[in-house]
Amino acid sequence: MAAEKKYITDIGPPHYREMVHPVLLKNYGKWRYHEYVAPGVIKHVSMNGEEVYMVRAAVPKIVSVYFVKELCDVADKYSDGYVKFTSRHNVEFIVTDKKKLDGLLKELKDRGWPVGGTGRSLKAIIHTQGWVHCHTAIIDAPGLAKALYDDLYEYFARDDLPGKLKIAVACCLNMCGAVHCSDLAFVGMHRKPPVVNDDIVSRLCEIPTLVASCPTAAIRPAPEKKSVIVNEERCMYCGNCYTVCPGMFIHNPKYDCLSMWVGGNAVAGGPPEFSRLAIPYLPNNPPRWPEAVQAARRVIEVWIKHAKKGERIGDWIKRIGWERFFTLTEIPFTDKHIDDFTFSLPTFRTTTLFKWK
Amino acid sequence: MSETPLLDELEKGPWPSFVKEMKRMADVKPYAKNVLLQLERSYREKVTHWKHGGIVGVRGYGGGVIGRYSDLPPEVMPTPEVHTLRVAQPAGWFYSTKALRKLCDVWEKYGTGFINLHGSTGDIILLGAPTGNLQPCFEELISIGFDLGGSGGDVRTLSCCGGPAFCQWSCIDTLDMYHELTMELQDEIHRPRFPYKFKIKISGCPNDCVAALARADLAIIGTWRDSIKIDQEAIKEYARQGVNISGVAARCPPQALEWDGKELRVIPEDCTRCMRCLGALPKAILPGDERGVSILLGGKATILQGAFLGWVIVPFMKADKPYTEVKDLIRRILDWWDENARTRERIGELVYRVGMRTFLKAVGLPPVPQMVYLPRANPYYFWSPEELEEVK
Structure with a gap:
């Protein structure tokens, strides 16, 4: 009997020492400083004076294998066969020979891959996978991200905004991507309670888990039909029940929509802040979501006009106050803006000190 | 006439188009084309056409593959199985083109050829393969040195910043720690047995480039305990170039910098390591020498009880290879979480439910003022029987 091939598992990811550019390895832990040379180009200088240029280009998050091979071609030509991605999914080429820099920038331009995203610029948009992959996606985040990018294109390649601009798009409340701490974010939302399919619930779902999945205790067991009942008045359409049980179908394209959030950040230099609700309803309007794009642009333009240098959207709003934010942006303030969930109390104004507009 | 008139709209505009990329695969792979056509249908009907879940996987693993089936009838969608593989990325998302090319070849052979670089957690996402291709695809990925990441109730694929590979601020070896912890937790990553997901992210300094404190159940953030290091010659050079040093000092949030026109001094005990001055004067100021990590617990997005930001559970811990102290704490x-959490209860929600008092005692961490912004304002606190035993 032929010896069976050994079944190998749990090897983990490739070791970084085989993946990091040799010059970066040589200076590993011995970097002295970095500086912004131009939008998208950062120079890193090591203790022994060695210089490396990291050139940042934007790529769509979903690409073909052919595109990845093109990335490899460019990396072979200009960065010695090594490449890295940033935490916001840009690609970075590592140029050790300054003479190659102009050639790389020209090649990236010719290929139509935007260079930028450094310093006080629009950063790459973090987004979820949408209708190409996901069963809970309410909107198509890749599509909305593309529409936003096309409109805000100029801000990626210039670094003279008041502060960094980090945008995120999430297809649903699962928010697979830190939408909750972004300068500006969109989240797909339902507006109708789930429709319970007793047959599916009784066959496929664990009732206690399903009941516990509801943040507002709107779901209670219905033992007589081995299913559940939804108290529709308590339901705020988060969709978590659908995540745990396919019998709680909640998609409803007639009512589903987008929401826009502003003022969050997840970075040090000040405590992190959650994004806050700016617009509770925007239509889910593929393929280019013009209403959402316009709403984003409006807030960004008002911010650019009124913010001081160094202020991200949240810093600016903190200085001027939310009442002024709603005045300047002309976004209507509604009952949806007043929190009525778990940690709402500290958001109420417990002082008579406020601005009139 | 185009079969995808709505998606075609997303080929327009200056930004590189994911639709263009999908079409490149659709042109050569009928399987990929089916996915593209289903996407067009979603754009038309404004609704997803993927069914809920489905258990698929590879032999010996419980996670790493997301089962995905179309909800459309076979005459509309002839290839309803479109599963997704999560592949663990190398530390810091560094690649040799040699490795990337091999990955592309495997994926072109077995799947749609659509790659998401990268998913929000950090993995390489291979989007769409039929059930029968999963096992051979996995085995070939292993043969070229790649392995699956996490999904479901397990430790998810970790992530880390580029750290010491190019950044002077990294206080720890993020890449090595990522790799070591990932290898330590292979079983926990590949075989779901926990109440829910558990995310670990590693940043080299308080700038936290992977947003660990907002996105990770356990955030490991490099820091230092002594003083920032100021190079007075470099400060003078900045001043000569007209950089407003007094402005940098004035903007120090805890007012820990003093500038007398000649020398920039720091009051180390007042510094909170916000790194603003390091960012403003990168050639002159570096992190201190007594380096380690701060550890924060509980960061997550909204589901279930609302979004949580991670909070400090360890203000400072040494974190040198082989990271024994960090590994022990994670275990x-x-x-404790596995033992005490309800189904789908993240660690942050569990600690919020039972209290930091219970958590700290269970995992053996001392309470310190660095854990809170403010002490309690209500008189509703507990005493344990042991604490009362001292009363005579």
């Missing part, structure tokens, strides 16, 4: 936390 204590995972065990």
Whole structure:
């Protein structure tokens, strides 16, 4: 009997020492400083004076294998066969020979891959996978991200905004991507309670888990039909029940929509802040979501006009106050803006000190 | 006439188009084309056409593959199985083109050829393969040195910043720690046995480039305990170039910098390591020498009880290879969470439910003022029987 091939598992990811550019390895832990040379180009200088240029280009998050091979071609030509991605999914080429820099920038331009995203610029948009992959996606985040990018294109390649601009798009409340701490974010939302399919619930779902999945205790067991009942008045359409049980179908394209959030950040230099609700309803309007794009642009333009240098959207709003934010942006303030969930109390104004507009 | 008139709209505009990329695969792979056509249908009907879940996987693993089936009838969608593989990325998302090319070849052979670089957690996402291709695809990925990441109730694929590979601020070896912890937790990553997901992210300094404190159940953030290091010659050079040093000092949030026109001094005990001055004067100021990590617990997005930001559970811990102290703490936390959490209860929600008092005692961490912004304002606190035993 032929010896069976050994079944190998749990090897983990490739070791970084085989993946990091040799010059970066040589200076590993011995970097002295970095500086912004131009939008998208950062120079890193090591203790022994060695210089490396990291050139940042934007790529769509979903690409073909052919595109990845093109990335490899460019990396072979200009960065010695090594490449890295940033935490916001840009690609970075590592140029050790300054003479190659102009050639790389020209090649990236010719290929139509935007260079930028450094310093006080629009950063790459973090987004979820949408209708190409996901069963809970309410909107198509890749599509909305593309529409936003096309409109805000100029801000990626210039670094003279008041502060960094980090945008995120999430297809649903699962928010697979830190939408909750972004300068500006969109989240797909339902507006109708789930429709319970007793047959599916009784066959496929664990009732206690399903009941516990509801943040507002709107779901209670219905033992007589081995299913559940939804108290529709308590339901705020988060969709978590659908995540745990396919019998709680909640998609409803007639009512589903987008929401826009502003003022969050997840970075040090000040405590992190959650994004806050700016617009509770925007239509889910593929393929280019013009209403959402316009709403984003409006807030960004008002911010650019009124913010001081160094202020991200949240810093600016903190200085001027939310009442002024709603005045300047002309976004209507509604009952949806007043929190009525778990940690709402500290958001109420417990002082008579406020601005009139 | 185009079969995808709505998606075609997303080929327009200056930004590189994911639709263009999908079409490149659709042109050569009928399987990929089916996915593209289903996407067009979603754009038309404004609704997803993927069914809920489905258990698929590879032999010996419980996670790493997301089962995905179309909800459309076979005459509309002839290839309803479109599963997704999560592949663990190398530390810091560094690649040799040699490795990337091999990955592309495997994926072109077995799947749609659509790659998401990268998913929000950090993995390489291979989007769409039929059930029968999963096992051979996995085995070939292993043969070229790649392995699956996490999904479901397990420790998810970790992530880390580029750290010491190019950044002077990294206080720890993020890449090595990522790799070591990932290898330590292979079983926990590949075989879901926990109440829910558990995310670990590593940043080299308080700038936290992977947003660990907002996105990770356990955030490991490099820091230092002594003083920032100021190079006075470099400060003078900045001043000569007209950089407003007094402005940098004035903007120090805890007012820990003093500038007398000649020398920039720091009051180390007042510094909170916000790194603003390091960012403003990168050639002159570096992190201190007594380096380690701060550890924060509980960060997550909204589901279920609302979004949580991670909070400090360890203000400072040494974190040198082989990271024994960090590994031990992670194991204590995972065990306690596994033992005490309800189904789908993240660690942050569990601690919020039972209290920091219970958590700290269970995992053996001392309470310190660095854990809170403010002490309690209500008189509703507990005493344990042991604490009362001292009363005579």
